[in-house]
Amino acid sequence: MPSFALSDQEITSIMAWVTSQEGAGTAAAATGGVTAGNKDAVDGKDAADGGGAGAGKYADVLLIVLVVVLIVLVVTLVIIANLMKDVLRGRKDLDGRDVEILEQRYDWANLYKSTALRGIVGTVVALALLYAGVQSVMAVGLTQGYQPTQPIAFSHKLHAGENNINCAYCHTSVYKAKSANIPSANICMNCHSQIKTESPEIKKIYRAIERKQPVQWVRIHNLPDLAYFNHSQHTQVGGIQCQTCHGPIQNMEVVYQYSALTMGWCINCHRETPLNTKGNAYYDNLVKLHDKSNNAVPFTVSSNGGTECSKCHY
Numbered sequence: 260m261p262s263f264a265l266s267d268q269e270i271t272s273i274m275a276w277v278t279s280q281e282g283a284g285t286a287a288a289a290t291g292g293v294t295a296g297n298k299d300a301v302d303g304k305d306a307a308d309g310g311g312a313g314a315g316k317y318a319d320v321l322l323i324v325l326v327v328v329l330i331v332l333v334v335t336l337v338i339i340a341n342l343m344k345d346v347l348r349g350r351k352d353l354d355g356r357d358v359e360i361l362e363q364r365y366d367w368a369n370l371y372k373s374t375a376l377r378g379i380v381g382t383v384v385a386l387a388l389l390y391a392g393v394q395s396v397m398a399v400g401l402t403q404g405y406q407p408t409q410p411i412a413f414s415h416k417l418h419a420g421e422n423n424i425n426c427a428y429c430h431t432s433v434y435k436a437k438s439a440n441i442p443s444a445n446i447c448m449n450c451h452s453q454i455k456t457e458s459p460e461i462k463k464i465y466r467a468i469e470r471k472q473p474v475q476w477v478r479i480h481n482l483p484d485l486a487y488f489n490h491s492q493h494t495q496v497g498g499i500q501c502q503t504c505h506g507p508i509q510n511m512e513v514v515y516q517y518s519a520l521t522m523g524w525c526i527n528c529h530r531e532t533p534l535n536t537k538g539n540a541y542y543d544n545l546v547k548l549h550d551k552s553n554n555a556v557p558f559t560v561s562s563n564g565g566t567e568c569s570k571c572h573y
């Protein structure tokens with residue numbers, strides 16, 4: 260819980276700021292918003308995200324263009340073939356064989372009877388069923404995509420996206436501790452004692468405080484007790500962005516579980532990710548030792564023991 264022992268002067272300037280911001284949401288966003296220059300470099304993240312979405316859109320457009328081109332091509336070919344047939348039919352010097360070829364129709368019944376085709380279709384269907392079966396068995400116990408309805412319609416898109424509020428403003432311990440922390444109602448009150456106080460959703464926060472009961476948020480991410488995961492190790496020491504593991508939270512109206520959170524997911528990242536050793540004296544000697552023994556291989560989390568069972572299992 261942050262301490263808010265503010266002087267009268269500080270309170271007056273906060274009030275002045277809040278008044279100046281009312282109805283000026285877009286202006287605030289344009290100038291970098293509340294949290295310009297803070298740890299998460301929100302702008303950079305957004306740009307990276309936009310890039311990813313852009314690439315996805317390009318692929319879609321390309322696919323549509325390809326299909327359209329293919330259809331146009333087939334239609335033109337059919338038209339040309341028919342035109343040529345018409346021209347040929349008009350000619351009188353064709354013999355019996357030529358006419359036979361000209362009037363030939365494709366026999367679809369033969370295709371249907373073909374054992375080769377039946378074999379191919381059968382195999383494809385069997386493989387598709389097998390794939391779907393294996394996928395559904397592998398998904399037992401996974402909750403990827405889980406998106407419960409929350410007791411208050413709290414939107415990350417509005418707060419973390421449009422209003423650029425830093426993640427750590429609410430998830431106060433995410434750079435310092437194992438758990439990221441879910442904000443208590445008094446953090447909401449830092450703003451909502453002034454902003455949108457009449458909204459029915461905000462009234463729910465007031466009611467929780469009056470009753471001295473915490474808001475009962477529904478937990479989304481939840482590793483089994485046998486696994487150990489520490490946020491500060493990843494965000495503060497490893498320098499990994501929240502979005503790498505949690506997806507585009509700043510665009511989510513309602514949060515969902517973006518990653519699978521399987522053991523393979525953890526291990527793969529530990530195998531692939533080079534350690535963030537710069538400016539971290541703890542790693543100086545280890546980097547030297549690593550470079551001496553095999554500097555061809557990058558110094559990843561796993562070369563530092565990040566795939567040993569006991570690192571993640573108590």
Ligand code: HEC
Pocket residue numbers: 409413415418419424425426427428429430441442476477478479480481501502505508509513514
């Ligand atoms: C204004 C406060 C606020 C800000 C800013 C905020 N969050 Fe949240 N966050 C919450 C609240 C409240 C919940 C619980 C309700 C919910 O799931 O929507 C939550 C839930 C989450 C969850 C799901 C937790 C679970 O139950 O597993 C994740 C992940 C998360 N936030 C990530 C982020 C990230 C990343 C950012 C920054 C881009 C961020 N949050 C910014 C308040 C905030």
Ligand code: HEC
Pocket residue numbers: 411412413414417418422424429442443444446447448449450451454455458459460461464
């Ligand atoms: C740093 C300031 C800040 C904090 C902290 C904050 N909010 Fe907000 N919240 C806003 C702003 C700004 C709006 C948009 C107000 C508007 O639309 O005029 C908003 C809007 C909302 C709305 C939509 C209200 C409506 O009816 O349109 C809800 C619900 C909400 N906040 C819930 C929460 C909850 C729950 C918390 C605590 C976990 C929280 N907020 C913390 C600034 C904040």
Ligand code: HEC
Pocket residue numbers: 426427430433434437438439440441480481482483488490493494499500501502503504505520
């Ligand atoms: C390396 C992946 C990774 C990164 C990076 C990461 N998280 Fe998480 N987060 C997780 C996992 C895994 C859990 C589930 C932890 C559990 O159940 O013990 C989780 C859970 C949470 C929760 C639910 C409460 C809790 O601590 O269990 C919140 C809130 C959250 N993360 C916010 C954030 C924010 C904000 C950031 C960025 C500052 C962030 N996370 C960065 C993997 C990550």
Ligand code: HEC
Pocket residue numbers: 482486487488489492493496497499503504520521524525526528529532533534535560563564565570571
């Ligand atoms: C996006 C990549 C990524 C994912 C996903 C990830 N990690 Fe990590 N993990 C890292 C990095 C990078 C470090 C090294 C941080 C440092 O410099 O100490 C690390 C370090 C650790 C450490 C400390 C290792 C040591 O040598 O002391 C543990 C424990 C750990 N991770 C557990 C987990 C668990 C459990 C999960 C899955 C729930 C997970 N990690 C998912 C990137 C990841």
Ligand code: HEC
Pocket residue numbers: 482483485486520521522525526529565566567568569570571572
């Ligand atoms: C980087 C972290 C990490 C490392 C290293 C790791 N695990 Fe895991 N392990 C996890 C996580 C997270 C889960 C839970 C995933 C889930 O529920 O799907 C898990 C689940 C398991 C389970 C499954 C339990 C169950 O209920 O299904 C077993 C067994 C297990 N680990 C054994 C091992 C062994 C043996 C090693 C060493 C060879 C190892 N783990 C190394 C993170 C790790």
